[in-house]
Amino acid sequence: MTRLRTEPNIPDGDGFYEELLELHQGRSKEESDSINARLILLLANHIGDREVLREAMKAAADTGL
Template sequence: MPRPSLNLSANLPDPDGFYADLLAAHDGLSKAESDALNARLLLILANHIGERGLLREAIQLAASTYRQNNT
């Protein structure tokens, strides 16, 4: 069985609804509280994925996107 790779096609049902939930969770939070929430959310999602290869790919993708937009 080939190793699963990161799904980079649009995969979110109701994308606007998800985005609204994400923003709503941060409503009224300070920058520090928001950072903490994001960190908890990331850890929860990472644990759910539970696949080191996928997580490594996702980290690399996020890091390279940052660099591209800042060079």
């Protein structure tokens, strides 16, 4: 039973995406990597549901390359 929300859920997706890019604007790779790591930890804590987190980690790893 999957609990990770995979249907679109972010209002104004384009606006969110722009903010995400702005966050990294003009930063070094090292700075960006650190910010991303902190972001993952903050969001993971907010979600707090181990099953959802596990599904998200799996979905992230299974997609793409």
